[in-house]
Amino acid sequence: MGGQAERAYVLGIDSGGSGVRVALARADARPGDGGDGPGPTWSSPMPAVVGDRGIDAESLLARVVPAARALLDEAGADGVAAVCVGAAGMATLGDDLRARLPEALARSLGARRLALAADGVTAYAGALGQRPGAVIAAGTGLIALGALPDDAGGAGGGWRRADGWGHLLGDCGGGAWIGRAGLEAAMRAYDGREGGSRPLLARLEAVFGPAGELPGKLYPRPDRPAVLASFAPEVGRCADRDPVADAILRDAARHIAQAAEAVCPAVEGGAVALTGGLFRMGDPLLAPLRAELATRLPHARVTEAAGDPLTGAVRLAAALATDSLRLPLDAALLSVVRGGSNATTRQMGTDGPPSAPPEQSITPSD
Numbered sequence: 261m262g263g264q265a266e267r268a269y270v271l272g273i274d275s276g277g278s279g280v281r282v283a284l285a286r287a288d289a290r291p292g293d294g295g296d297g298p299g300p301t302w303s304s305p306m307p308a309v310v311g312d313r314g315i316d317a318e319s320l321l322a323r324v325v326p327a328a329r330a331l332l333d334e335a336g337a338d339g340v341a342a343v344c345v346g347a348a349g350m351a352t353l354g355d356d357l358r359a360r361l362p363e364a365l366a367r368s369l370g371a372r373r374l375a376l377a378a379d380g381v382t383a384y385a386g387a388l389g390q391r392p393g394a395v396i397a398a399g400t401g402l403i404a405l406g407a408l409p410d411d412a413g414g415a416g417g418g419w420r421r422a423d424g425w426g427h428l429l430g431d432c433g434g435g436a437w438i439g440r441a442g443l444e445a446a447m448r449a450y451d452g453r454e455g456g457s458r459p460l461l462a463r464l465e466a467v468f469g470p471a472g473e474l475p476g477k478l479y480p481r482p483d484r485p486a487v488l489a490s491f492a493p494e495v496g497r498c499a500d501r502d503p504v505a506d507a508i509l510r511d512a513a514r515h516i517a518q519a520a521e522a523v524c525p526a527v528e529g530g531a532v533a534l535t536g537g538l539f540r541m542g543d544p545l546l547a548p549l550r551a552e553l554a555t556r557l558p559h560a561r562v563t564e565a566a567g568d569p570l571t572g573a574v575r576l577a578a579a580l581a582t583d584s585l586r587l588p589l590d591a592a593l594l595s596v597v598r599g600g601s602n603a604t605t606r607q608m609g610t611d612g613p614p615s616a617p618p619e620q621s622i623t624p625s626d
Contacts, residue, residue: 268341272573275347279305284331285574287581302327314353317360339370342581344573346382351592362597373580374597380405386572387533387565390586394524398538400489402434406523409586418588420523427485433515435489441508442495457504463494499544510548517552535565
């Protein structure tokens with residue numbers, strides 16, 4: 261692309277359960293040069309509004325457009341060449357975003373190219389870029405997403421997903437799954453049943469109080485998965501001295517590896533990236549997981565994620581702006597809108613540039 265395109269900026273937007281983040285970056289940054297991730301960023305701890313039509317486009321735009329304009333003003337730029345919006349629930353709750361964002365972002369930011377992605381896709385792009393492989397995102401829940409980019413060769417290309425079905429139907433090996441298994445073992449010890457763990461019972465009572473009172477505290481909570489997941493680190497701390505806790509983590513590792521095996525393309529050079537807070541548990545979980553992955557996916561290289569979903573959104577926007585997007589398109593997971601008829605350069609109001617929303621925090625690039 262020419263000199264003008266090389267000076268273009270792109271915008272990445274990450275909308276998840278813990279809030280909304282926006283980042284501005286140069287479109288011509290290259291992976292590995294330190295510039296292909298987020299530059300100046302804006303963040304809000306308030307998640308996107310979800311209503312009858314799914315994720316509400318108007319409320320999201322009311323926050324991210326002023327934030328994007330503030331970042332552009334900081335960079336001395338007038339608009340962006342491309343935007344990528346990555347959102348939790350995009351596949352099932354993204355109809356309003358798909359209907360309204362292309363025209364709105366073209367009109368307000370001059371974005372003639374827009375990528376709408378599920379948060380799993382931006383997590384993939386942040387972790388692996390556009391290489392073939394799989395990403396295992398594990399926190400309270402667990403999901404595995406694999407991709408075979410357009411130029412990677414082989415058969416069965418596209419996106420593959422495993423698990424991510426929530427703590428009642430799946431998320432096997434995730435934080436809530438591990439925590440629930442640990443609490444069950446503790447309650448077995450409290451009852452005197454086979455399969456119980458006295459060390460886990462001691463940790464239950466240290467964290468939650470008397471074991472017999474736990475059901476009354478847990479079941480009314482609307483955040484039960486998060487409460488269950490909060491006990492997963494206790495299972496990790498007990499694993500080196502408690503065979504029950506160790507067995508729980510080995511079972512979790514097997515479930516995680518099964519999900520990775522289901523989605524990882526069978527091509528040489530593929531990678532499996534691990535991302536999410538659960539893996540901060542360290543060796544009690546990672547050691548059996550690496551052993552399971554080596555057995556099930558001998559062709560794949562296990563690696564840490566290079567970046568987070570916001571990094572992935574920026575990378576996808578840059579690839580879209582430079583005609584280098586190779587990740588497979590999918591109506592639910594990754595869709596692209598190009599050259600809308602309403603695309604314009606950013607227009608300023610009569611009162612000057614709008615300021616970022618009041619809940620914002622802006623972080624300049626290093």
